[in-house]
Amino acid sequence: MWNVSGVRPLAPLGAALLAACAGNGAGLDANGQPIGAGGAPPPPLTADFKSIQDDILTPICTHCHSGAAAPEGLELDAAHSYALLVGVPSNEDPGRLRVKPGSPDASYLVLKLEGSPGIVGAQMPFGAPALPRATIDVVRQWITNGAPPAATGSTAAVGSAAVASPDSTSFAVTAISPRDHSRLSGPPRQIVVAFSHEVDASLLNETTLRLEIVAADGAPPVALSARLAEGNPSVVLLTPQRALGPGGYRLILRGSGGGLADVNAQSLDVDYRSEFTVQGAP
Numbered sequence: 001m002w003n004v005s006g007v008r009p010l011a012p013l014g015a016a017l018l019a020a021c022a023g024n025g026a027g028l029d030a031n032g033q034p035i036g037a038g039g040a041p042p043p044p045l046t047a048d049f050k051s052i053q054d055d056i057l058t059p060i061c062t063h064c065h066s067g068a069a070a071p072e073g074l075e076l077d078a079a080h081s082y083a084l085l086v087g088v089p090s091n092e093d094p095g096r097l098r099v100k101p102g103s104p105d106a107s108y109l110v111l112k113l114e115g116s117p118g119i120v121g122a123q124m125p126f127g128a129p130a131l132p133r134a135t136i137d138v139v140r141q142w143i144t145n146g147a148p149p150a151a152t153g154s155t156a157a158v159g160s161a162a163v164a165s166p167d168s169t170s171f172a173v174t175a176i177s178p179r180d181h182s183r184l185s186g187p188p189r190q191i192v193v194a195f196s197h198e199v200d201a202s203l204l205n206e207t208t209l210r211l212e213i214v215a216a217d218g219a220p221p222v223a224l225s226a227r228l229a230e231g232n233p234s235v236v237l238l239t240p241q242r243a244l245g246p247g248g249y250r251l252i253l254r255g256s257g258g259g260l261a262d263v264n265a266q267s268l269d270v271d272y273r274s275e276f277t278v279q280g281a282p
Contacts, residue, residue, distance in 0.1 A: 045134075045135065045138050046138065047138050047139075047141035047142040047145060048142065048148070048150070049082060049142060049147070049148065049149055049150040050150040050151065051138075052138065052139060052142055053078050053081060053082075053150065056131070056135065056139070057076045057077075057078075057081050058076075058077065058078060060125055060128075060131075061076040061124075061125065062076055062077050064126065065077075068179045068181075068182055072091040072092075073091075073177040073178050073179070073182070073188070073192075074091075074098075074177075075175075075177070079174075079175065080175045080177075080194075082149050082150070082232075083174065083175045083192065083194030083232070083234075083235050084098070084175070084177055084192060084194075085098045085099045085109060086098070086099045086101060086147050086149075086229065086231055086232040086235075087099070087100075087101065087228075087229030087230035087231045087232035087235060087237075088190075088192055088229055088232075088235065088237065089189070089190065089237070090108040091189060092108070092119070092120035092121065093108055093119070093120060094189060096108040096111075097230060099143055099147050100143070100230065100231075101143065101146045101147040101230065101231030101232075102143070102144065102146055102147075102231075103143065104139075104140040104141075104143040104144055107143050109139070109143075110136070110139065110140055110143065112124045113130070113131055113136050113139065114130075114136060115130065146231065147231060170196065170266075170269065171195060171196055171197050171260075171261065171262045171266040171267065171268055171269070172195065172196050172268065172269065173193060173194070173195060173196075173253065173268075173272050174194045174195060174196050174234075175192075175193075175194040176191070176192065176193050176194070176251075176274055177191070177192040178191065178276040179274075179276070180274040180275060180276070181275060181276070182276040182277070183276070183277045183279055184276060184277065184278050184279065185279055186278065186279075187240070187243050187244035187245070187278050188240075188244070188276075188278075189239070190237050190238060190239045190240075191211075191224075191237075191238040191239075191240075191251060192229075192235060192236075192237060192238075193235070193236045193238065193251075193253065194234060194235045194236075195234045195235070195236070195260075195262070195268075196234065197234060197262035197263070197264070197266065198233040198234050198262055198263045199228060199233060199234060199235075199236055199260065199261075199262060199263070200260070200261050200262060200263050200265070201227070201228050201233075203259070203260050203261055204226040204227070204228075204236060204260075205226075206221075206223075206224075207254065207258070208253065208254045208258075208259050208260050209224055209226055209236075209238060209251075209252075209253060209254075209260075210251070210252040210254070211224055211238070211240065211249055211250070211251050211252075212249065212250045212251075212252065213247060213248070213249060213250075214247065214248030214249060214250050214275065215247070215248060216247075222240050222241070222242065222244065222249070223240070223241040223242070224238045224239065224240060224241065225238070225239045225241060226238050226239075233263075238251075244278050245278065246278050246279060246280035247277070247278060248275060248276075248277045248278075249275065249276055249277070249278065250273060250274070250275045251273065251274045251275070251276075252271060252272070252273050253268060253271065253272040253273075254268070254271055255267060255268040255269055255270045255271045255272065256268065256269060256270070259271070
């Protein structure tokens with residue numbers, strides 16, 4: 001949805017996207033509210049992330065933005081969307097955050113939904129009618145309110161490894177982009193790692209975060225800069241200090257014994273590893 005280049009056309013779905021099943025199974029009406037499926041009317045679309053996920057992101061955006069093949073790695077299913085939206089720079093316009101808490105006018109998500117001048121690519125949702133003004137206003141209000149997360153999280157899977165839900169009592173990885181074993185057409189501008197708890201930023205350094213070149217024994221690791229996402233302190237943004245050439249890369253997050261921990265000093269239980277491949281020119 002919010003990614004641009006290379007998104008396949010959705011002509012066969014077209015206008016049907018807005019009538020597709022929303023959180024209640026019936027879609028949104030012309031005022032941007034969920035349509036009842038008979039019986040009692042559904043609860044209205046509200047400016048909280050669960051409502052936005054259930055009635056906008058899941059039924060409309062995940063047609064394209066889901067799974068390992070999600071454009072630009074932006075997965076908008078319930079397990080990944082918050083971590084990859086809030087405080088994370090846009091790949092299309094790295095100077096803007098996808099969602100900047102408190103600032104809807106500075107949030108690239110809103111600019112893409114509104115089709116604002118200066119966006120890269122098309123207005124979203126791609127290949128379908130624009131969302132109703134009332135729906136966009138709900139998204140704007142959620143961001144104005146500080147873009148708080150939903151009250152509960154979902155269990156995610158990173159590659160083949162099961163990971164904890166964001167409300168888990170353990171400190172664990174909950175989402176990562178690029179996904180484990182991803183094959184990328186070009187070098188990633190950043191690596192996004194989401195954890196179940198707020199991260200102790202003082203522990204983000206070259207000993208706890210390491211990006212190795214696979215099959216290059218003895219080669220030094222790729223230098224990374226690391227910071228917490230703005231307004232989303234359970235997400236770490238890793239930026240390679242040089243463009244990654246074609247080849248395989250392995251990210252290592254050091255666990256217990258001097259490794260990463262949350263703000264309550266609860267350590268990551270084990271070392272976590274994730275690999276991706278940057279493909280060369282065809």
